[in-house]
Amino acid sequence: MGHAYTPGLKVTDKLLVTKNRILPLKGNVIVKKGDKVSPDDVVAQTHLPGKVDPVNIANKLGIPPEDMDEVMLKKKGDSIEVGEILAKTKGFLGLSFLSQSEKSHVSGSVESVSNITGQVLLRGQPIPVEVKAYVTGEVTEVFEKEGVAISTWSSFVQGIFGIGGETHGEIKVVVENNASVLTDKEISDDCKGKVIVGGSMVTADAIKKAAKVGAAGIVVGGFDDKDLRDFLGYDIGVAITGSEEIGVTLVVTEGFGQINMAGTTFELLKSKEGKLACINGATQIRAGVIRPEVIIPFDRDINDKDDVDDFREMGLQTGSPVRVIRHPYFGMLGKVVSLPPELAELESGSRARVLEVEFDDGKKAIVPRANVEMLES
Amino acid sequence: MAKMNPEDIKIILATDCGSTTTKAILIEKKDGEYRLMVRGEAPTTVEAPFEDVTKGVLNAVGEVEELCGRKLIDEEGRIISPASGNVGTDIYISTSSAGGGLQMMVAGVVRSMTAESAERAALGAGSIVMDVIASNDKRLPHEQIERIRRLRPDMILLSGGIDHGTTTHVVEIAELVAAADPKPRLGSGYKLPIIYAGNIDAAEAVKETLSDKVDLKIVPNLRPVLERENLAPAREEIHNLFMEHVMAQAPGYRTLMKWTDAPIMPTPGAVGLIIKTIADIEGIEVVGVDIGGATTDVFSVFRPGESREGVFNRTVSANLGMSYSISNVFAEATLPMVMRWVPFHMDERDLRNRVKNKMIRPTTIPQSMEELIFEQAIAKEALRLAFIQHKSFATVLKGVQQQRTIADAFEQTSSGASLVNMMTLDILVGSGGVLSHAPKRQQSALMMIDSFVPEGITRLAVDSIFMMPQLGVLATVLPQAATEVFNKDCLIHLGTCVAPVGELKKPGPLMDYKITLPDGKVESGTLQLGDLKLIKLGLGEDGLPLKAKAEFEPVKNIDIGAGKGHKLETEISGGVTGIVLDGRGRPFVLPEDNKMRITKLREWMMAMDIYPAAAFERQ
Known part of the structure; x- marks a missing residue:
């Protein structure tokens, strides 16, 4: 353990x-x-890839998805600007004033065109990221x-x-x-x-x-x-x-x-x-x-070596300064007086490994080891 | 290791590599039955500085070696197999939830139909479901894409449509996934695995859309027709990919996979499996709960309809737990709901700080009785909330047209009704620190009764040392050994809760009872509304519960399992707590008046010897 x-x-x-x-x-x-x-x-x-904006052209223009190739003015990979026409129908009886079109709401490129769903995915401009x-x-x-x-x-x-x-x-x-x-x-x-x-x-x-x-x-x-x-x-x-x-x-x-x-x-x-x-x-x-x-x-040379002791690796010992981190002694500081090896019964009825701590005011208490943290001496 | 004849397996070593602790158990066949011999544990070594899970496994097995005196590891640090004399094990098996377990995203077309079936498949396989994407989940497509991109799951399960139904919507979901170009959580050297388990007619289009970007696996549709789920193929593929991709990426797992005699299972998947195995062998209905520090898992097997075929469900309440997530329990349940279980007054500002301090220092334990009472009150709310979530998820399939007769129309059953029926539930099994390690077993019993509110006659038990995961994977190899150890060593039988259901217009008797104990002594009397009584009935020499003959005769309008006002004669089981006669009413509502509430809480706690009288003397 x-x-x-x-x-x-x-x-x-x-x-x-x-x-x-x-x-x-x-x-x-x-x-x-x-x-x-x-x-x-x-x-x-x-640069993070730009946001994706899906547009269902087939729905917007009222055409079956398999006719997508006929209406798309922009193909996969083409770049686009805001307001550019993406797709346009031929119009009733070929009359252009009866045709419908769909414009792009983003600047970027056409990511994909689907003949199954009629969906066109537009990719916005890359987003710069700095660290x-x-x-x-x-x-x-x-x-x-x-x-x-x-x-x-x-x-x-x-x-x-x-x-x-x-x-x-x-x-x-x-x-x-x-x-x-x-x-x-x-x-x-x-x-x-x-x-x-x-x-x-x-x-x-x-x-x-x-x-x-x-x-x-x-x-x-x-x-x-x-x-x-x-x-x-x-x-x-x-x-x-x-x-x-x-x-x-x-x-x-x-x-x-x-x-x-x-x-x-x-x-x-x-x-x-x-x-x-x-x-x-x-x-x-x-x-x-x-x-x-x-x-x-x-300012100090990073190649300098120093023996920096990590007090936390030494484990709890008699005399170690500790802080209690749970009620009823929450926040109180003291020193470890003893570390009995056997499990002890707490007021709550649980059995746990404990230690005896002497607080700064001289009072002593038994506290579960799980409820203290070590401080640097 | 060589394949063994199941009858020749005498020694079994099993480990569970959890996120903080690796637990090892040794099972031995003695006098024709499998029993747990010893248990050892050691810190898990998946993270730096060790970065090799096998070190923690060997340390935990080393502790088992010391405790049982059997040599299990050879000089080269490998597990010795097969067993010979006092050396080695016949089989070695393991589960794992280290490194965050299995994290998945699922997608389907309709949230309450195919997406929910996909979620059920993923949860049943032992996964954490990070998000559920559906065509009708109220998010705009670009929001869904953004979400898929930000999450880094271990794999995605994609479903949608019944076989030969419409293909458009499921392909649309595939397009969104492709646009998001999701990356796997661990490692960048491989493509994200995606399982497609949707409309068979759309498989080719999904393949075209996704196969360049991800590692696509196609399995049979998990909802081939609206009326039926077929989750097994998807779950099996999830387990395969868990081994091939997720486990293989985690440090040391390639070696561990070579050691084991059965595939390594995700821990919750194994727990679900043992619960399902036990439920099926005994033909019973089971609810299991595992309340951890961060999450609470609920498992259930119910048998609706005349076929009595068991339906398994698992839910994970991701942010309901007793340490890391304790503050969230408090936030979700609200202060008054937690405090209603506490038989004295506590200051709100102080309580809030205590909860947060437990969250930031999750390993601390309650020292004072006041802290224990408060922590168990929070546990009741965490369990209650997790069970509400489970009840709303464990339902009959939604979206199914039902043919109804006139009689059905009066019954108010509907598509999507919960499968959870507390009256028919046979056993409630609790697990996790707050339940398994409560200082008194009665406390575990009352926590489970108050949060799950069982009805009629329900056995109660807790998992003694959380070995359900190991027994789950053992059930895949040797079901007999798994069930024997489960009943005799894994479970601590608490007893039986007897709770009459129905409302009385005014306080009065709920039922007469007569319980004939094994020694011939008879306990009889009348249970009044508001009573909570404990009758001692313990365990036999074999560690199994003693049985008693019981007769319950409820008053008109009250049901104990045989119908309103009908007498029930049955056999009930004892346990370390005994028989709890719960007359507090179903539905169970605490008194609104604060003084009355505290009086009743104290009365019930004293009746069951939950806390010492001195605990109530504060204030």
């Missing part, structure tokens, strides 16, 4: 981050290995016609839940400490383009204000689900986010409700005030987990 606990989220002041920037379809890569890039630089581009670098860094690998890998040394904070997509801006800490609530009063016009850092919670009004002043994003400890619903206008049913168009990206580091941002996370972000942060709220909790992230790149 794997570890019976939730591995904590990654929070570190130095990490070599590599981001794959891949096109949805094959296209052109416009940077080369070794190039230095900035977040807004386009690294690859392609940007998203982070400041160096192109370390080129995947021919597909995209690139960009690496950068950075400070890195993994969030638990987010909304909104990729963006970037300077870090601006607007609250006093990790327990402060971020309200609309803390947000002013000088937050424009910035990544705002809050404490234990952000209010719905603060998010609205941030979007209004044009802030790039918000990083905060907790967020109330009721506010999330009021803000989005709908309830998030399954945690697959990132495509919301709300004008500001939100990265929640701890969970729903008012929860102090972990001290190490807050201190790290505070120490990086004024630096560029690249953030993404995209979250996917099913297979192939994606967590929201804050990447704060710094």
